[in-house]
Amino acid sequence: MLSVKTPEEVLEIINKEFDFSMQPEEVSIFEASGRVLAEPVISEENVPTFNRSTVDGYALAASDTFGCSDSIPALMNVKGQVLMGEDGADIRLGIGECAYVPTGGAIPEGADAVVMIEYVEDYKDGTVGIQKPIAPGGNIIFKGDDVFPGKEVLPKGRLLNSADIGALAALGILKVTVSPRPLVGIISTGDELVDIDETPKDGQIRDVNSAMLSAFIQEAGGSARMYGIVQDDEAILRAALEKALDECDMVLISGGSSVGTKDATCRIIEEKGEILLHGIAMKPGKPTILGKADGKPVFGLPGHPVAAFFVSRLFVSAMLRKMLGQTSALRTVSAQISEAVSANHGRAQYMGVTLSEKEGRTIASPVHTKSGLITSLAGTDGFFCIDRDCEGLSAGSEIQIITF
Amino acid sequence: MLSVKTPEEVLEIINKEFDFSMQPEEVSIFEASGRVLAEPVISEENVPTFNRSTVDGYALAASDTFGCSDSIPALMNVKGQVLMGEDGADIRLGIGECAYVPTGGAIPEGADAVVMIEYVEDYKDGTVGIQKPIAPGGNIIFKGDDVFPGKEVLPKGRLLNSADIGALAALGILKVTVSPRPLVGIISTGDELVDIDETPKDGQIRDVNSAMLSAFIQEAGGSARMYGIVQDDEAILRAALEKALDECDMVLISGGSSVGTKDATCRIIEEKGEILLHGIAMKPGKPTILGKADGKPVFGLPGHPVAAFFVSRLFVSAMLRKMLGQTSALRTVSAQISEAVSANHGRAQYMGVTLSEKEGRTIASPVHTKSGLITSLAGTDGFFCIDRDCEGLSAGSEIQIITF
Incomplete structure (x- = not known):
């Protein structure tokens, strides 16, 4: 008989005893929200893709402004205006020349700073007066300042959300490599179980766990396959478990209120692998089994739905995160x-x-x-x-x- | 020109100005996680469905134990034992009779209390000694104590999760009435936009918002339909908006960096309804429009993806919650x-x-x-x-x- 484990020990067992290598898949970013990155996303581009202004103002050579002031403004010829969505390189600035640039606009060639419009007086004759000096690089964000080719934009194991999708779109990345959704087989056992749509007689209970666990697995990023209610009979249980192990990446067997069923579950797991724990020091949830059969995790969950729920939220979800390679913790x-x-x-x-x-x-x-x-x-x-x-x-x- | 609103005022406008009455739909509880209840769930059953013991012990008539103690135990005949999953009513207890009941087991007829096994001495001759008196109702949870016919189990507006699904299954409820997923049309405008798979030239940017907003709408419980990139042209924009209004429950128009496009968007909305706000006192996100056209909400979102993201997270999601009738707040x-x-x-x-x-x-x-x-x-x-x-x-x- 194996000893009862604490919740912390159970998480350690999940972490140490299992090693999953599922074949990653490529999905469109339009379907990638809620999926987990199987590979880091590395940029092939610069962000921004061109030198751009962070203010509304006049682009110029910073050296032209050195020494100017309110009382002695630097006089500059306005060579034009950069429009949003236009190619700023159309304008080339020389000494004593400037161009109007809106926030986000491209910096013309020859300019290395942008003076905010507040410090510029427009003389309405094609010239402006610059009233405050600026250092080279002022109010400009340069090409590649945020992201550059080779930079890791999103790490492996990231659970993608819509902000991430936006970043991927901005980088021109249409497809990402994600972990497949683990397929989880669900078996309910117990002679006292009846289908949800039946009215239980005294002493009978409805098979709550199949519906609840199936919903939970989907919430946690997996897919559920149900194998129905299995009677307390070793041969039938063995057949169901073998089928589920064959088809799925993980199997949850819930219930088995009789000692015979628990023992049978353990025997079948041991034939195909080993029992890793038999009991968790938690309430509710104590009568939990975790084993490895054909290299796959098999949970023997308590039949009591509240207990099965807490064990799933804590440990089945941890196993799923491990399968997905998901790095984020429970928030x-x-x-x-x-x-x-x-x-x-x-x-x-x-x-x-x-x-x-x-x-x-x-x-x-x-x-x-x-x-x-x-x-x-x-x-x-x-x-x-x-x-x-x-x-x-x-x-x-x-x-x-x-x-x- | 309408005045700029604070974020609090925007939420008030969403709450006051819109009234949605979408046709609810019935779904299986196996597909109900993440959906919002359009009607409260009322139980037709009792929980528990029979009187059950909350301890391992002996069921009996409480009056038989009055006056007993360690030194003067009440002598009782053991009439049998209730098994889990069996009908407790097989046993009927009379005066001076008791029966063993495990935790969760059915209370036999004639019993109105359960004495914990710790206070019972088994004389191994078919009799036991009760060493502590118990009040009527002690250690019993009666039929309907938790839930009874007519009790509201889940309120209208509840966002269902797997624990709720478990509760529904336990009550034999296989289908629930939920709000339909709102269909949200997404239009991107701007001559500077290019498709995600293109490499933008200087001054051009990729259409980030279509992908990001589509992912966000799905995360928030809606469905997205994309209408592509629309050039800064009033006739083309009008045609796209009319199509989207015709097919969808809400429309998001993002971008329109040119003043002309913003004005055109306003004109088209005003022909079909009214502008409710023009500008939000937030950063980023100021250039936001909200209008009502054909009774449906139309957001004019900033073209800047970060601004569009924050406005969506705060206000488009509030509108979606209102459409869904979802009561839970942002956590x-x-x-x-x-x-x-x-x-x-x-x-x-x-x-x-x-x-x-x-x-x-x-x-x-x-x-x-x-x-x-x-x-x-x-x-x-x-x-x-x-x-x-x-x-x-x-x-x-x-x-x-x-x-x-």
């Missing part, structure tokens, strides 16, 4: 707990919360339920952990919420 | 700013950040860029606002980040 939100929570000994305890705003603070209200059934999580916004060493939290304590 | 994360930020006068200023963890605190590092180009937002995790009245932030100040 948490700081909140004040609305009421005192009593101490918890020996096991990390997870509790659902609803979030609200009060005087600019985020308030987390723990959800109370007598049953601990999955309906208690309906309408919640996230959850938090009461550490196993925690001696209780007073009302108003700062806690970290993992949001849904 | 923010508290973070400490890594460095001092200088004051900003007159306009709310938005800045991208990267987030990191340091000694249990979330640190937000503002992204510096000379160009303010969209590539500067690549790899950022969110953004924050420097209020228009802010006199600067010192390093370590607490700020609220809107995450991507």
Whole structure:
């Protein structure tokens, strides 16, 4: 019998014991939001692509302005005006010449600075007076200042969002190489399970986990394939697990309330690999198994939907991130707990919360339920952990919420 | 000329001026994650569906235990044992009788309390001794305690997640009524724009906004339809806008760097409705138009991708939430700013950040860029606002980040 692991140890096992090398795929940037980069994106271009002005003003040679002032402006001939969307190189400036350039406009040849319009007096006769000297490079962003060929724009493992897509478009990158969506097989076991559309008799329960886990896998960037409800029978379970292992990248078996089913699950995994943990020191979620079969992760999740939910959010999602090569961590939100929570000994305890705003603070209200059934999580916004060493939290304590 | 509005006023306009009544649609709970409820979900069932024990112990009539103690236990006959997944009503208990019930097991008829196994001595002859009295209802969760027929389980406007899907499955609800995904038309204007796969000549820029806005609309729960790049010509713009208004629920026109295009956009909107605002006191993002044409919202977004991005994140998303009837607000994360930020006068200023963890605190590092180009937002995790009245932030100040 393997010992029970702490949540931290489980994350370590996931990190150490598994090594995925899934074939990356190329997708259009129009379909890339929410996908994870399998390779870094390296620019082949400069940003900006030309020297441009950061202000509305007059482009000129900075040396022409040295020594000028309010009272003794530098007199310059206006050679023209750069329009947005036009090629600034049409104008060439010599000594004593300048050109009007709008913000973002191209800097004409011969200019190495732009004087803001506030410091220029227009004499309306084709000449202007510059009232303030400027240093070379002033108010110009040069070609390649932000991005240059060879620069890494986005790292491998980045979960792409619409701002990233915008940056890719700006660089002329139409396709990116991303990790494939892991295919996750879902098996529900237990003689007490009935389909969702049936009315359970006393002692029976609906197969909540298939629907919930399938939705969760999609939220976490995978694809789900369901293998239905499997009765508590070793031969049937073996056939289902073998099929799922054959077709999928990871398998979740939930339930198996009978000791026989748990044991059968372990036996089948051990034939094809090994059991890595048998029990997690958390509440709810203790009766969790993690194994490796044919090199693929197999989770034996608790049948209790709330327990299966927390284990999935914490550990199945960590496995998915590892498969995807996703580098970003779970993002948490700081909140004040609305009421005192009593101490918890020996096991990390997870509790659902609803979030609200009060005087600019985020308030987390723990959800109370007598049953601990999955309906208690309906309408919640996230959850938090009461550490196993925690001696209780007073009302108003700062806690970290993992949001849904 | 309409006056420039503050960000708060823009949200008020969105809230007051638009009233959407889109035909809701029914979807399977297997496809419902990420959708918004158009109707509240009302339970037709009880949760739990039967009276169940919250502990491992002996079910009995509480009155049988009154007056018992360690030294004078109440002697009871064990009538049997309730198994998980079995119908508890098989056993009927009379006076002086009890039955073993595991946690979650059904309470037999005749019992109104469960004494925890710790307070029961088993004499191994079919009788047990109860060492502690219990009140009626003790350690029982009654049918309907959590949820009962007619109870609202999830409110209208809820953005569904996998925990909600689990709750729906538990209640036997296979389909939910959700808001349709709003179809958003995207038009890019400007003679300086070229397709993403082209190499811009000096003064030209790639059409970044079509790709970025399309990705953003999908992230925010809508569907995007692209109408391509439209030249700065009133007749062509009119034809594109009329087509988009005809086919879509909202239209985004980005760009139009020339005054002529902005004016033409306004004229076309005014023929079909009205301009609601012309300019937002924010940076970047000032040159934004919002109008109503054929009763539908039309945004005239800045051509500058960073400005278009912030305006979309703040106001296009607010409009989408209003169309979807989505009640949840933008979720923010508290973070400490890594460095001092200088004051900003007159306009709310938005800045991208990267987030990191340091000694249990979330640190937000503002992204510096000379160009303010969209590539500067690549790899950022969110953004924050420097209020228009802010006199600067010192390093370590607490700020609220809107995450991507």
